[in-house]
Amino acid sequence: APTAAVPPKFAEGVRVALVRQLSSGDYFEQWLAGAQAEAESLNVKLEISSGDGNNDKQALNLEQAVNQKADAIIVDHGFAQTVQPAIKKAADAGIPLVAFDVDPGTPKAVSLTQDDHKIAELALGALKEGTGGSGDVIYVYVAGFAPLDRRNEVWTQFKKDNPGIKEVAQIGVVNNSTASAVADQAKAALQANPGVKAIFAPYDEFAKGAAIAVKELGLQGQVKIYGADISTADIGVITEPNSPWVATATTDPSNVGRIAVRAAALLVAGERVAPELKVPPALVTQRQLRDGGIAGIEQLTAAVPALTTPDVARVPWAAS
Ligand code: SR1
Incomplete structure (x- = not known):
């Protein structure tokens, strides 16, 4: 009130x-x-x-x-x-x-x-668990965007702390069709690096593009994607059968x-x-979405109330 x-x-x-x-x-x-x-x-x-x-x-x-x-x-x-x-x-x-x-x-x-350091830490925690802390990784990044630069600081430190993780290619573009541009780049990077186990794609348009590439190459059994952000469309991509996008760190x-x-x-x-x-962000996993039957953002925020933060910049004269 x-x-x-x-x-x-x-x-x-x-x-x-x-x-x-x-x-x-x-x-x-x-x-x-x-x-x-x-x-x-x-x-x-x-x-x-x-x-x-x-x-x-x-x-x-x-x-x-x-x-x-x-x-x-x-x-x-x-x-x-x-x-x-x-x-x-x-x-x-x-x-x-x-x-x-x-x-x-x-x-x-x-x-x-958003807490971008935490976003990267959560996604990379999942990547570490998924890869066992070693393997070839493709990284999607474009410098100059403040949130991506902050996530990049965490990735840089993560590679130092986990010498078994090898960044074999860095790709990335931000434009009006980011996902399809990243899909083309990811496809080329995957073909050039056949041993890749994971793609760190900390922006949902990057992750969507990476998922297109992995699926087109039929690599779902081998390559997993760790992303950031979420939308109802993203939840559809993450939960579809055999999806390579297994975790995303996100706010609402x-x-x-x-x-x-x-x-x-x-x-x-x-x-x-x-x-x-x-x-603050939360980690959302493919398993959590599938097990919870979560198909959209409203169901997600009901399941993860921490994604709703009414006390941040609360307006005292507003009804809620
Ligand atoms: C191009 S910058 C994209 C990022 O901005 C917001 O911070 C979103 O989380 C997105 O990942």
Whole structure:
């Protein structure tokens, strides 16, 4: 139940600009759906733009949000060098900011992340168990994306700690058809390295692409995939008969979108928000999904309530 009255500004109408780097793919679609649902329940008008992978376009969209004096701005992904100049302008103009998965370069912005180190640790724990701690592994990574860079730090340390694990190929691309591009690369890497036991693919579009490659080559009995993120479509891929994707470390993406909007709303209301918000992930395994008869995200969050985090950036005037 609400513990505070709705701030007057929220009755008048609050405009929050959501400035995205990427928008295609299950993760980003679910994240947006969560953000939109939370905005609607808080009476916030979300003004959404996407760079569609074009960093200059994202920077322009961000400049525009600053010039149009949004009540708050959420920057969703992006490369530090392209978004930080406009973030600084927003901060100097006193516009509250939430930066998700991008380094804002200023302590004035609230930094929202998933616990990416934990995501990688959970997935790699499963990989270690599945491989017995040794074997050839293909790694899927693209540098420059803050969450992937943090997961990469864990992978780098994991290889040092587990000398039996050998990275035989690194592949990766992020674009509007990431899964199919990664599928082509994974197929070539698997053909060049016939002994591969596992693929570490810590982004669901990477894992989906890797799964396509393994299936096309008929290697399901030999190669297992350890991924990140989840969606109802991903659950379908993980649980289909003979699927090579055996584990994924994940938050609920729509919950993260909700948190971003709650944090922005709190800042608009002048409420205190912790400077760093970190959303904890959970490991979800193929066995758990199959045994639990879990076919979609709603069933998953019911089975794993830790994926729902209502106390992160709780809004005191909201009904729930
Ligand atoms: C291209 S970056 C993709 C990642 O962003 C979010 O952190 C998701 O977890 C996804 O894996």
